[in-house]
Amino acid sequence: MGRVQDKVVLISGGARNIGGASARMLVAEGAKVVIGDLLDDEGKALAEELCQEFGDSSARYVHLDVTSEEDWAAAVAFTVAEFGRLDVLFNNAGIFNGGQLQRYKASQWQQMIDVNLTGAFFGAKAAADAIIAAGGGSIINTSSIEGLRGTPWAHGYVASKWGLTGLTKSLAMELAPHGIRVNSIHPGRISTPATDQMPENLIPIPLGRAGQPEEVAAFVLFLASDESSFSTGAEFVVDGGTVMHIPTNI
Numbered sequence: 001m002g003r004v005q006d007k008v009v010l011i012s013g014g015a016r017n018i019g020g021a022s023a024r025m026l027v028a029e030g031a032k033v034v035i036g037d038l039l040d041d042e043g044k045a046l047a048e049e050l051c052q053e054f055g056d057s058s059a060r061y062v063h064l065d066v067t068s069e070e071d072w073a074a075a076v077a078f079t080v081a082e083f084g085r086l087d088v089l090f091n092n093a094g095i096f097n098g099g100q101l102q103r104y105k106a107s108q109w110q111q112m113i114d115v116n117l118t119g120a121f122f123g124a125k126a127a128a129d130a131i132i133a134a135g136g137g138s139i140i141n142t143s144s145i146e147g148l149r150g151t152p153w154a155h156g157y158v159a160s161k162w163g164l165t166g167l168t169k170s171l172a173m174e175l176a177p178h179g180i181r182v183n184s185i186h187p188g189r190i191s192t193p194a195t196d197q198m199p200e201n202l203i204p205i206p207l208g209r210a211g212q213p214e215e216v217a218a219f220v221l222f223l224a225s226d227e228s229s230f231s232t233g234a235e236f237v238v239d240g241g242t243v244m245h246i247p248t249n250i
Contacts, residue, residue: 003225005030007137008083010075012036012066012123013093015043017192018142021213022090022220023050027058029221034079036064037093057083066093066119072126079130086130087137088224091120094142098154112156117163124171128180136179140223141168143184145239165235172233181232183223187216188239206241 009026013019014035020042023033027050037043043061050059062078065071079086094116097108120141131137146154147161165184172182189195189203191210216238222228223236237243 001029003029003221003227004088007031007087007224008034008079008085008134009088009090009224010034010036010079010086010127011090011092012064012119013142014090015039015046018187018190018213018216018220019090019092020046021217022092023059025214025217025221026224027054029225031088031224032057032083033059034075034082035059035061036066036075037061038063038065064093066091066123067114069122069126072122076126076130085134086127087134089123089127089131089137089139090142090220090224091123091140092142093119094144096154096157098157100153101155104155109156109159112160113163116157116160117167120164121167124167124182128175128178131180132178137181138224138228139171139175139180139182140220141182141184143168143186143235145186145188145237145243147184148186148235148237148243168235169233176232181223181228183228183231183234183236185216185219185223186235186237186239186243187211188237188242190216190238203242204245205239206245209240211238211240 009031011019014023015037027033035043047059047061060082062075064075141164143164144161146158147165168182168184189210219236
């Protein structure tokens with residue numbers, strides 16, 4: 001208990017899956033969390049659930065479209081108004097689309113870049129001054145194993161996640177003098193209602209199973225805490241060995 005005691009965390013895409021599991025774990029360890037999302041009903045319900053379990057000052061919900069600089073500015077201002085500071089930004093919101101190169105629409109490409117990459121940039125831009133004012137802290141970006149390798153039919157997603165991996169490093173360099181650490185998390189296949197509909201053997205995983213959102217949240221907790229005080233600009237891979245796996249049937 002208390003690994004992030006009294007730290008204030010803003011999470012994009014925080015209503016469910018990795019974001020929701022992270023919100024629960026952070027609050028259980030003493031943090032105050034603002035859940036940002038487009039899923040208003042789910043986000044409000046999670047915030048209310050956390051407040052009922054951990055106290056009225058544990059969590060809040062704010063509507064957040066990560067492609068809107070105005071929404072980001074409002075979310076940061078709301079966080080500081082509610083809790084007096086901002087220590088940690090978890091840029092978790094993301095989407096996926098895919099398709100064969102020749103049929104992949106420009107609008108699909110742009111959607112990937114807007115949400116997965118520009119959204120995280122807007123978040124860091126909006127949050128930086130508040131985290132500096134708090135005396136430093138942590139920015140955590142959800143990239144992917146597709147931010148470390150290439151995958152056919154996923155060009156926009158791969159490009160956005162590689163871009164986020166690079167953005168993490170440039171932010172880490174610029175913000176280090178202010179005591180802000182910036183790191184990226186790279187999940188492989190994680191069990192969610194959407195991914196559970198996919199064939200089990202679609203992505204070979206040496207550990208033989210999909211990961212759970214809580215297993216990624218454990219990395220978020222570590223990076224939000226002072227335990228990661230000497231880690232910045234780094235990739236933290238949570239994929240059951242997928243990236244290093246060489247298929248045995250070739």
